[in-house]
Amino acid sequence: MLVLSRKKDQSIMIGDDIEITVLAIEGDQIKLGINAPRSVEIQRKEIYLAIQEENSEAANASINLLQQLTSTLQKK
Incomplete structure (x- = not known):
């Protein structure tokens, strides 16, 4: 497992077309924004x-x- 540290408004890229951005950090929760092609299914685990x-x-x-x-x- 790759472990990365990111701050608010920082992103990571998965491949060439999936970007995950930290939108907010509130207590013990973070809000993530995911920009991916519509063909990629994204669901909570x-x-x-x-x-x-x-x-x-x-x-x-x-x-x-x-x-x-x-x-x-x-x-x-």
Whole structure:
């Protein structure tokens, strides 16, 4: 993991087209501005993990339904 120190209004670049800027520092929180192409998805990690979990559950449910359907069709 790369660790960088930045002050208010300073930025870091990721590749050629993603810029992250420190907009404000308020107590134990910082506000970041992210300038990136629209094709790059940006989400808070807790939201990202929740989406991954829901996708996994949906995929498992689909597999279970498919297995039930296959079993039902084989009995006929």
